[in-house]
Amino acid sequence: MTRAGRPAAVVIVATMLAATAVAGEAEEHDRSGPRPFKxxxxxxxxxxxxxxxxxxxxxxxxxxxxxxxxxxxxxAAIRDARRGARAGDVFNHVVAATFHxxxxxxxDGA
Numbered sequence: 001m002t003r004a005g006r007p008a009a010v011v012i013v014a015t016m017l018a019a020t021a022v023a024g025e026a027e028e029h030d031r032s033g034p035r036p037f038k039x040x041x042x043x044x045x046x047x048x049x050x051x052x053x054x055x056x057x058x059x060x061x062x063x064x065x066x067x068x069x070x071x072x073x074x075x076a077a078i079r080d081a082r083r084g085a086r087a088g089d090v091f092n093h094v095v096a097a098t099f100h101x102x103x104x105x106x107x108d109g110a
Contacts, residue, residue, distance in 0.1 A: 040090040051077045
């Protein structure tokens with residue numbers, strides 16, 4: 001993801017958290033249904049922090065190669081920690097449908 005795309009990604013995730021809050025509450029009552037998006041994101045963030053804590057501290061560097069290596073180490077460690085992860089673990093079908101509906105609505109006039 002480019003640096004310019006990060007703010008948009010943050011806005012999208014924040015919007016999805018807000019948009020699925022009510023749906024997530026309803027899902028919590030139905031244990032057979034998909035997991036609430038907020039809980040999935042919170043678990044992922046917790047895992048990310050736990051994995052990050054096992055890696056060497058990030059260095060401030062003008063060298064892109066140094067930054068890329070740190071990013072690749074984190075990516076590999078998260079993949080290893082989520083070895084059993086499947087599509088839909090975070091963005092389940094309810095969240096995906098909400099995301100698509102909001103995206104389609106926002107781009108209708110574009």
